[in-house]
Amino acid sequence: ANAFIEEDDEDDASSANAIPSFPKTPEQIERIRFAIKDNFLFKNLDEEQEMDVLTAMREVTIPAKETIIQQGDAGDYFYIVEDGELEVFVKKDGQTLDLSAGDSETLGKRVVVYHEGASFGELALMHNAPRAATIVSTTPCTLWALDRVSFRTILLDHTSRRRREYEAFLAAVPILSSLKAGERAKIADVLESRSFEAKQDIIREGELGDEFFLIESGAAEALKVIDGVETVVKQMVKGDYFGELALLNRQTRAATVRASEKIRVAALGEQAFTRLLGPAKDIMARTAGERYGW
Ligand code: 1OR
Incomplete structure (x- = not known):
């Protein structure tokens, strides 16, 4: 006792x-x-x-x-x-x-x-x-x-509960549909959940980036400074991803992503991105031009 x-x-x-x-x-x-x-x-x-x-x-x-x-x-x-x-x-x-x-x-x-x-x-x-x-x-x-x-x-069951929650979420993310369930489970283990309030920046144009993000809930917009004016170039909702370009091309962030409302994102570090995303990464690289209208 x-x-x-x-x-x-x-x-x-x-x-x-x-x-x-x-x-x-x-x-x-x-x-x-x-x-x-x-x-x-x-x-x-x-x-x-x-x-x-x-x-x-x-x-x-x-x-x-x-x-x-x-x-x-x-x-x-x-x-x-x-x-x-x-x-x-x-x-x-x-x-x-x-x-x-x-x-x-x-x-x-x-x-x-x-x-x-x-x-x-x-x-x-x-x-x-x-x-x-x-x-x-x-x-x-x-x-x-x-x-x-x-x-x-509370603390240990939490890990497995989060894993289950993430697996369901990841299974519904279009870009990850080419992965096997076991591959998604590995991603679920390393994702880190973060919350942002409306109007907060998640990443900023021009900064160095070493993380990839999936939107778990809420919405965000991508903004670029065009002719000196910050302009909305894309709207994103649950299941969408962003932050992949800096990791694919080793460039600075091509846009600012700002929460349009309270938002929860799942972050994946650069090493895990490269190691775990496999075919999904190739699809992102291949479709970037179409996605961003290059
Ligand atoms: P516990 O449940 O084993 C003792 O009860 C606690 O001391 C332990 O959890 C840790 O929270 C804490 N090695 C082992 N336990 C440590 C150590 C430690 N430091 C703090 N605790 N060290 C290694 C020594 C060879 C020191 C690391 C700085």
Whole structure:
């Protein structure tokens, strides 16, 4: 049992897999949001999943000099540091310690120090492995804790759910229809979803580009400066693509693409574009003249 977290007795089966809900003030929600905003684990969550994470987190306060995670133990919670400082130690056989540099005779090498915004404890939960390090508070700390079941349900299922969603979307994208389902699945794995508000530029004419985009929802327009005037040259909707020219021709962006309304795009990096698009890439190259009226 976790010494810092009081657990409910949950022996009825119905609640075993439910994501818990801990009421929070809007201010607390904002603080957690801030703490997770740059964290890779939370980067690709949609709004509903982010809300699930936010409600499932519980606040934990820990005095100084407490061991919150012990190397070798089973994993129970994932943590985000709201404030305070913690030290991370890794113990290995035959390791040389430098006690003057912060290493500990009993806990091993001090590998990192965590402050506000850091997160830890994900490895054991992701891989069903023993804790890989020991984590000790150096000052009193406030942490946000996410239990193992919620962590796995929200963050890991998410990957496969996104993959399924993307596969359906990609199957309906005309330019990708020449690919096999297995090839589209590989693309689904590497696509990165991004949102833009109306009037925001997604790419800009003249800039260097290293990404290709598919429109997941919403609409955009392509604009070019013609005789000094920014002119709309193309309208694009769900299923359309853009950004391929810079990758095909290794030139700067030939147009600006601006969201006409709130839009979600799926971005594919240059290497993946070359490696995964295969025949679709050839079609894009062949049809570019027709598409852009050259
Ligand atoms: P966990 O669930 O295994 C301990 O519980 C946590 O310490 C671990 O997840 C990570 O979040 C965190 N090696 C292993 N775990 C580390 C390391 C680490 N640093 C932080 N944690 N390092 C490698 C040392 C040979 C240090 C990398 C800077």
